[in-house]
Amino acid sequence: MIYKANFKNYLFVLLAISIFLSCNQSQKTEVIIQGNIVNPMGNIVQLVGPGEMEDGTLSLNFQRETNIDENGNFIDTLNLKSSGYFFFIHGRERTQLFLEPGNKLTINLDSRKFDESITFSGDGSENNTYLKKRFLYQENNGVDVIELSKLESKEYLNQIDSLKQWELNFLKENQNISDNFLNIEKKNSHYKFLQALERYPLYHEFYAKKEAVYDVSFMSPLNSIDYTNQDDYILFPDFKNLVMSYYQNIFNKSDNLKEDLRKLNLSKSTIIKRDLVNQGIYLLSAGNEKNKDLYETLIDLAKEFESTGIDSLTISKLTNKFNVLSSLEKGMKSPVFNNYENFNGERTSLSDLKGKYVYIDVWATWCGPCIREIPSLKLIEKKYENKNIHFVSISIDERNRPRYNYEAWRKMIVEKDLGGIQLFADNAFNSNFTKAYGIDSIPRFLLIDQDGNIVSGNAPRPSDSKLVELFDSLGI
Known part of the structure; x- marks a missing residue:
């Protein structure tokens, strides 16, 4: 495998959408999963993995929950038309399973040593023991994808x-x-x-x-x-x-x-x-x-x-x-924001910025791709310092969210020494300005001209060399 970082989560993200390969209609469709958990974390086990059921319907969000009794035992019976991948989940741990119609699989484990202690027996145990062995090897011997990608x-x-x-x-x-x-x-x-x-x-x-x-x-x-x-x-x-x-x-x-x-x-x-x-x-x-x-x-x-x-x-x-x-074509009047809170404690509207181009970064403290653009944005801001352009960052963090919130926004501005005009949107993703631009994913970058007209509703990111080409073509 070519992924090193948390191989288990990698498998979960990639295999959560896997479903079943067709097999002979005459096969038994019943699958029994049973077992015992020592030191259980709660009283539930989950089975997750989209699949085609016996009636022919396709469930892309197949999920089952089974109760664990007071002795740590569980048992579940399901009907599968064909074989494929699942994940067996308990607490915050998970392991990959491969199930085939007719399997009667027993799973035993200690939740305190989930990966190392898990064992399989019964029909289908060989396939799942293989998956466990491969996972443990790859988790301990993974290849660094960053260094691999640097190779010629x-x-x-x-x-x-x-x-x-x-x-x-x-x-x-x-x-x-x-x-x-x-x-x-x-x-x-x-x-x-x-x-x-x-x-x-x-x-x-x-x-x-x-x-x-x-x-x-x-x-x-x-x-x-x-x-x-x-x-x-x-x-x-x-x-x-x-x-x-x-x-x-x-x-x-x-x-x-x-x-x-x-x-x-x-x-x-x-x-x-x-x-x-x-x-x-x-x-x-x-x-x-x-x-x-x-x-x-x-x-x-x-x-x-x-x-x-x-x-x-x-x-x-x-x-x-x-x-x-359709009402936001290039050259049309841009939607506006009014009286957004500025980091300096004042209020800023788009109309306050007329007379210069305005490059807007719509972002949030919880957005990894947004944060990765910060170093590039700083370089762009420095390159065009005192030029005919304002750099505006609008946070769409929710004000009272438990973790990523108004206070997190103010803290990140200080910690990362963010420049430009730092604003806090009035209603996160549901702000009128955000909705008017049809923004449903971030980061999103906008460019507005000196008169408040749209230049681009999806401008190049700071890390994209095309942004400098765009600025220079406009004489900024």
């Missing part, structure tokens, strides 16, 4: 290929696992390798601070991917990431969205379409010249959706946002 392309390719071969050899050493599980794990290792290839340019540029250089053969293994393969999309988290990255790249760069998405549109991959529509909502932004094409493309992808329930809400949200943003 040839050495990087050698390293990720070695990691893939290690996984396959480790798998081969465990001969008692089921054939079904063996085949799934082999494919899983291949998709991990492909995802490592795909993300190399981005990760290398971020960690090595320079553009990645590689020949055309480096990415050639990606050419054989079928990005409409819904079965693999559902089962393999790394494949899901590859698919989402592929289509988001099309959304960002395509000059003909309908043509570039034709194959997907003609496919039966409804779940992929649904996820893309949900993600596409966040690509709509004020002043984006592609909004109309993007909206029409997303609506086209959604034509197979249900007319009620969550699908209906998604389409409604998409349409509402498009309608809001």
Whole structure:
């Protein structure tokens, strides 16, 4: 594996969306999970892992809770149409499971030594013992993804290929696992390798601070991917990431969205379409010249959706946002904020800043990507000090939230020595200014001209070299 930091959480994030591979309809569908927990933390165990149930329905948020009795025993019976990955959760600990129809799996553990003490017996125990052994090894011998990403392309390719071969050899050493599980794990290792290839340019540029250089053969293994393969999309988290990255790249760069998405549109991959529509909502932004094409493309992808329930809400949200943003084209009057509290104790409105360009950073103290932009923002502020531009940061922290709140905002400004004009929004994400710009994710950067008109409702981030190009093109 190529992740070092908290391998368990990595597995949980990536495998929480995995679901089941189809198997013979004649198989028994009953699965029994039972066991005993010494020193239990509370009286509940959870089983989490989306899957296809016996009646054929697909649950993307499958979750079961089972009570632990006074002696630490638990037992649960569920019906599964096909095999796949789950997570067994107790308190703050979790372990990955692989369940197949007909399994009768016994799990015993001491919650004070969760990972080390857990044992499996019964049908399916070999598969799950393998997962435990692999997890413990990788947690103790993980590869530093930062240092790996800094490598030049040839050495990087050698390293990720070695990691893939290690996984396959480790798998081969465990001969008692089921054939079904063996085949799934082999494919899983291949998709991990492909995802490592795909993300190399981005990760290398971020960690090595320079553009990645590689020949055309480096990415050639990606050419054989079928990005409409819904079965693999559902089962393999790394494949899901590859698919989402592929289509988001099309959304960002395509000059003909309908043509570039034709194959997907003609496919039966409804779940992929649904996820893309949900993600596409966040690509709509004020002043984006592609909004109309993007909206029409997303609506086209959604034509197979249900007319009620969550699908209906998604389409409604998409349409509402498009309608809001249609009144926020480049050159139109910007929405305004009035009397926002300034860190210095005064009140500031957008109208107070007329006469200069205004670069606005919408952020929050709980937002990791926002905080990562701070060093770059400081450099930009210094570069354009005393120029024809105001730098404004608007916090959308909730005033009375237990942790990330008004006081945390004031504290972070001092601790990180933040410059520019520091403002606190009047109603967090629900502030009129934030809603008027259709902001539903942060950080978001806005650029407004000297007369209060929109230059960009989704301006480049401070860490993006295109921001300086934009400023210079405007003569700032």
